[in-house]
Amino acid sequence: MLRLTELKLPLDHPPEALEAAVRARLGLRGAELRSLHVARRAWDARKRSEIVLVYSVDIEVSDETALLRRAARDRTLARTLGPKPDTTYRPVARAPAAGWKRPVVIGTGPCGIFAALILAEMGFRPIILDRGKVVRERTKDTWALWRKRELTPESNVQFGEGGAGTFSDGKLYSGIKAPESLTRKVLEEFVAAGAPEEILYVAKPHIGTFRLVTMVESLREKITALGGEYRFGTRVTDFVIDRGAIRGVITEAGGTIETDHVVLAIGHSSRDTFQALFDRGVFIEAKPFSIGVRIEHPQSIIDAARFGDFAKHPILGAADYKLVHHGSTGRDVYSFCMCPGGTVVAATSEPGRVVTNGMSQYSRAERNANSGIVVGITPDRDYPGHPLAGIAFQRHWEEQAFIAGGGNYNAPAQRVGDFLAGRPSTELGSVVPSYKPGVTPTDLARCLPDFVVAAIREALPAFGRQIRGFDMEDAVMTGVETRTSSPIRIRRGADFQSINTQGLFPAGEGAGYAGGIFSAGVDGIRVAEAVGRAMAGLAAAA
Template sequence: MIRISQIKMGLFDGEEEIKKAAAKLLHLDSSVISDFLIERRSIDARKKPKLYFVYSVYLSLKGVNEEKLVKKLRSKDIVLTAPVRYKAPELPLEIEGIARKEYFQKEENRPVIVGFGPAGMFSGLLLARAGLRPIIYERGQAVEKRQEAVTRLWTEGKLDPNSNPQFGEGGAGTFSDGKLNTLVKDSCGRSRFVLETFVHYGAKEEILYDAKPHVGTDALISIVASLRKEIESLGGEVRFESQYHFEKHEKRPLIIAIGHSARDSFRELYALGYPMVAKDFAMGFRVQHEQKDIDFALYGEIDEKTRALLGASSYKISHHTKHNRAFYSFCMCPGGYVVNSSSEEGGLCVNGMSYSGRDSGKANSAIIFSVSKEEYGGEEDPLAGISLQRDFEKKAFSLAGGKVPYSRYDKIKNVASEEKAQDLMLKGQGEECDISSLFRLENYPKLSHLEEDFVESMEAFEKKIKGFSKGNTLVYGVESRTSSPLRILRGEDYSTLGRRIYPAGEGAGYAGGIMSAAMDGLKVAESLILSYDKQG
């Protein structure tokens, strides 16, 4: 097949127009194109308000020597290649002299997965399809009941410590924006496999090629339930409301996919001697704007038809302050809500959430700052990052009595204004107050100048996105669960402690979102399956 990139097209051009444009680049008629696949689509807004889609496509040609044609054209945007198709490993026919189907009928041979977020789901799916009949432990509830618990938190402020925006079927990503983009290089087709699985269970086909694919909480709820049902239909088992407690000598193959908020489990694993190291991570705040202001800054003046086609716009920005600290946007949530994402009593953290339509009229994003392990004592204690996160969250909780504290940006800048901020959070579970104390982490002297650095960064972002640092921009506290502050060490085969124990996903420190966690879950499941080949 031939891959052609950088095909610039009008926003409303369809597949036939794209084919003709591709054929023109090959100096051929589109009638010779047989197989045709859109690999990627992104928006080019450099000459706003004149906007374009830029495509990369795969195609095959009838009656044309593709290799000779590509050599003749000598273009870096036209290459001979083909899409990588994911191929899952298979079990040997016999394991320890027993037929593989019979082997995994025995309870003691079935592998255990702890956690049913993206890493646990996709490792479970792969193991179930291979015939291993995994047993999956999830401390939270099935997604249908979990949705009720999350709604109670958002509308009444009532927290269930075991079933909330962090814990439960689908993991933390289910009640967030549902973004599926990743920076992980993928030479084995795992990314495409994950996306195709989501599409199979109800996601829009556009996620297969959009540069910034998005599902949305409403769609994810039904998708993760469908994934679970397939696992169960293949002999797997999901035990909800069941927190797994680790043992010194695990008797079965084990995949640890506990997520970045399972702090009690990290402490349990550390006490058992699992190798862990602290790592750099980030935390900060969440800012909210009018979506129309962000759209105008990024796209210019566009008509409603174009706006409906493009959907709510998103941004990615960063700034390095004079105090040598990086501030940057994270998990930008177009057309969504700022929501309480807490999982512990007495602590409070926030996240961005959106439905598939992204139609709230508001745009929000985390604006976070980098924290090195040297700044919070991580060199001496692998769990020290958890202590930092908790201190941050406790301050936020006490500031507004358990509601999410927020402030207008002009108050943070100390610009006089008596205008009342409008609480735009989902169901109004927020309280306007002075959040300046959240910038002062007294127990961490190396984390000084945060308020000054935040203001400097917001003003720098204004130069990139007009209106970003307007006085009525809302700043919510705190965004502390961007990633795991530690890593459970593993070897080249993804296992640890020299046994069939596989730390996986975001909690173990090997992923940073739905896609990378799902792909990591596939990696460890592949390694477990291949380990049976080695034992014969």
């Protein structure tokens, strides 16, 4: 088959227009075009008065060789026509009959799930550990914080089956560079688990929280059927390391699970596990992350600014945005994890701290749009000295947010107009904050570093020039957003193993190698493949 790209059609084109455009572009008649399948559909809204759809299609023709020869003589056609990429996923190894110990996967976020799935498909029957609960019970605990101010430290937005991505917009796109066979594997497994089939071809696929819950359950059933073994409520407290190689993990209950291969997919908030690894001498380094707030606007403001008269078009849905401002002080301010038609959620995992995040359902039908507005920070400049210093930095500002919010898991909030004027908010305006359990109007400067406050004050008017209404006075800012990414990196080599601990495979967002559901899933596949190769090789050598 061939792939034809850059086919542009009006937003409201009739169904038959796509085939007509393919035939016109390629000069095909009648039975010369045998089949057509949409590989990707995006939209181009750079001209709000003329939004167009942009397609890539996979086609089967009667004489592929002749068409490719013609394309070789036509520079324009050659740029948009070529062989369809091979997207078939193929296992890289098979478990030998004997001579190996079962691998352990720590964490059941997207990285851990896909690592476990690939290992199970190769026949290695992984043991999967998670400190939290199964996703349904975890959801109840999370709602208890949002509705009753009751935090369960081991079962919340950060910990439990599905990982932090379960309570998010469910975005399934990323800027990572990876073989299409890996990215397609992630999407196809999600569809098989219950995701809408459109995620296979829309440019910015998303799922939403409710669908993610059932999908996580379906993937667990598949992994279990393939020989994987889940153990929830099992927190890893220590690691058995002998002469630079992993030999097992120790759980909170005091038991030891012997293994020579551990996939470390623990997420960006497993601070006690980071400490345990550091104490055992595993190489860890501080890495940059970002800190800031969540900002909310009426979704209608964003729709109008981005789509003009096409706002609310069913194909376009709720509008999103991506913003960046390079500040005069050298600080970058940018939007993070934008959630169209969503809500701001309480995302702390530790008592006495307030953390925010964003979430959307598949419909993206809530009143407000929200995103993080965050400022990049670096170890050398902002938290020098110790590989785990970023954790202390996060905790300090999360504690200040807890105090500023009233000490009851309310989040501190401020109108944009008051924030820009440097005065505390005493009440909020027309934009109703969505954060639960509630917000306390105050001065966000109490719970953010001065340089972050200054950078965001400079950026908001600049963002208002890009999206009309973005710096509206009644827009609501809620603090604090600290868990944008892991504050550490567990360095690994080309074989995906820790650079100083054989058999330990740092993976995903917590180890500093992913950012979001999609990239974490792909990293889980890559790491599982590395484990499979290592285990098959060791078994063969034995």
